[in-house]
Amino acid sequence: MENCLVRVNYLVIVILLTVLSSCSPGELNKLLLVSFDGFRWDYLQRVTTPNFDALIKDGVQVKHVENVYITKTYPNHYTMVTGLYAESHGIVANEMYDPSLNQAFSMNKMDVYDSRWWDEAEPLWVTNQRAGHRSGAVMWPGSDVEIRGTYPTHYLLYNSSVSFEVRVQKLIDWFKSKEAINFGVLYWEEPDESGHSLGPESPLMNAVITDIDEKLGFLVEQLKSAGLFDTMNIIITSDHGMTAMSTEKIIELDNYVNGDLYTIIDKSPVVAILPKEGKFDEVYSALVNKNPNMTVYNREDIPDHYNYKQNARIMPIIIEAKEGWTIVQNKNGTFMLGNHGYDNRLPSMHPLFVAHGPAFRQGYKKDGMRSVDLYPLMCSILGIQPSPNNGSLSNVQDLLKQTHPTQPIPHIPQVRESSYAWVLGVLLGIALVIGFLIGFVKQVTDRQLSVVPHTNLEIVQPLLQADLHL
Numbered sequence: 001m002e003n004c005l006v007r008v009n010y011l012v013i014v015i016l017l018t019v020l021s022s023c024s025p026g027e028l029n030k031l032l033l034v035s036f037d038g039f040r041w042d043y044l045q046r047v048t049t050p051n052f053d054a055l056i057k058d059g060v061q062v063k064h065v066e067n068v069y070i071t072k073t074y075p076n077h078y079t080m081v082t083g084l085y086a087e088s089h090g091i092v093a094n095e096m097y098d099p100s101l102n103q104a105f106s107m108n109k110m111d112v113y114d115s116r117w118w119d120e121a122e123p124l125w126v127t128n129q130r131a132g133h134r135s136g137a138v139m140w141p142g143s144d145v146e147i148r149g150t151y152p153t154h155y156l157l158y159n160s161s162v163s164f165e166v167r168v169q170k171l172i173d174w175f176k177s178k179e180a181i182n183f184g185v186l187y188w189e190e191p192d193e194s195g196h197s198l199g200p201e202s203p204l205m206n207a208v209i210t211d212i213d214e215k216l217g218f219l220v221e222q223l224k225s226a227g228l229f230d231t232m233n234i235i236i237t238s239d240h241g242m243t244a245m246s247t248e249k250i251i252e253l254d255n256y257v258n259g260d261l262y263t264i265i266d267k268s269p270v271v272a273i274l275p276k277e278g279k280f281d282e283v284y285s286a287l288v289n290k291n292p293n294m295t296v297y298n299r300e301d302i303p304d305h306y307n308y309k310q311n312a313r314i315m316p317i318i319i320e321a322k323e324g325w326t327i328v329q330n331k332n333g334t335f336m337l338g339n340h341g342y343d344n345r346l347p348s349m350h351p352l353f354v355a356h357g358p359a360f361r362q363g364y365k366k367d368g369m370r371s372v373d374l375y376p377l378m379c380s381i382l383g384i385q386p387s388p389n390n391g392s393l394s395n396v397q398d399l400l401k402q403t404h405p406t407q408p409i410p411h412i413p414q415v416r417e418s419s420y421a422w423v424l425g426v427l428l429g430i431a432l433v434i435g436f437l438i439g440f441v442k443q444v445t446d447r448q449l450s451v452v453p454h455t456n457l458e459i460v461q462p463l464l465q466a467d468l469h470l
Contacts, residue, residue, distance in 0.1 A: 028133060028182040031233045031381050036212050037073060038192025040200060040241035041350045047206045051217035052354060057363060059356030060399045064368040067240055069306040070270045071349040072341045074107055076239035077141040081123040083375025083389030085307035090120030092313045095266040097274060099312055118147045122387045124378060125152040128183045131384040136174035138167040140185040153181060164188055164215050172226050183382055195242040199337035233357030233381050240340045243348040247335060249325040251294055257286035259329055265315050268327040269341045273317035284317055293322045361401055369396050
């Protein structure tokens with residue numbers, strides 16, 4: 001009988017451990033996506049960048065990332081988190097007009113918070129949360145907008161005055177909280193702002209690049225101090241590059257067409273033209289083939305490789321400047337020494353890409369990738385099912401240690417439900433153990449009763465009661 005009780009004790013312990021381990025939430029892969037706006041791929045060759053070098057040495061680097069047309073901030077940041085071309089996700093420029101809404105969009109105005117501009121696509125933080133996980137977003141374009149009825153689990157309203165250090169600490173707090181996030185996005189405005197004002201070839205840009213490297217070092221040190229670095233997958237990238245401008249390379253549209261016949265929706269170097277009603281032919285014929293340093297497109301004739309014509313927010317006439325040229329209505333406006341937005345095949349428009357973490361290979365370099373492929377790569381790391389997208393995991397699978405895509409983690413309930421589900425699972429597990437124990441003890445008792453005289457039945461009863469309280 002004593003041997004039976006020992007086996008019961010052992011069996012209860014094993015079953016309880018099994019139930020608890022199966023009910024408790026598993027450890028999720030962590031991913032942090034960081035964008036340094038306007039960081040051109042070859043800036044790393046300009047100055048010493050020890051913090052970038054350290055990540056590259058133990059991680060991966062892609063030399064050229066072909067981003068999406070047009071190579072501006074909002075379209076490319078939304079591409080990174082949706083895997084879609086601009087014509088598919090709907091954020092076709094920094095400045096837009098939607099004829100169905102009869103409204104304009106500007107990245108510098110409050111209309112950016114109107115969900116209707118963003119709802120043509122589902123960003124990764126929404127997909128991640130639909131899978132039952134948590135996301136955190138710091139200043140990423142669109143992350144402080146309710147998209148398809150959902151905000152990130154944690155987010156900060158955009159405020160350019162918030163320091164990089166504060167942004168980093170917020171993310172770390174969210175990764176370390178009791179209900180921790182598994183996916184975070186972080187945006188920083190530099191070196192884009194300096195690239196515009198100084199020009200990318202200016203020697204003054206060297207100090208800006210050095211400062212970005214130091215900021216990366218701060219991020220890494222904070223992750224290490226929080227005990228997150230070894231388990232964190234980090235992707236450092238950007239939305240676009242930058243090219244130098246010249247006051248000798250300016251095209252004035254007033255030299256070719258009356259400004260009263262059209263409205264400029266988006267600015268150089270890809271100028272979006274909305275002709276006044278009935279004036280399309282007049283405006284188009286006045287501009288096409290008039291200057292060798294600009295190409296004028298009827299929207300239907302935009303080259304297919306741009307993936308930039310299947311959306312009503314793309315204006316009927318698009319004027320593309322050659323690299324380094326600026327298109328203005330007249331010379332009354334401001335002039336920048338650096339700009340972006342040009343053909344996405346130009347090396348000067350390409351951003352950097354560096355990644356590090358347990359999911360990535362070590363010391364691996366790749367010549368090129370497409371920015372639309374970043375989204376399925378991140379979904380694979382997070383173990384979630386991607387939404388329909390224009391990317392391909394097979395194009396970037398070689399960046400990962402695994403030779404096969406990570407299988408999506410089965411859907412688990414949202415945050416509050418998962419906590420209750422875990423408790424319910426434990427209670428059900430305990431109930432099963434007790435039920436099993438009662439049945440097991442009953443079988444043992446029946447065997448004992450078959451050999452114990454009826455006069456000794458009272459000797460067995462206390463022992464069974466003790467068993468039931470184990």
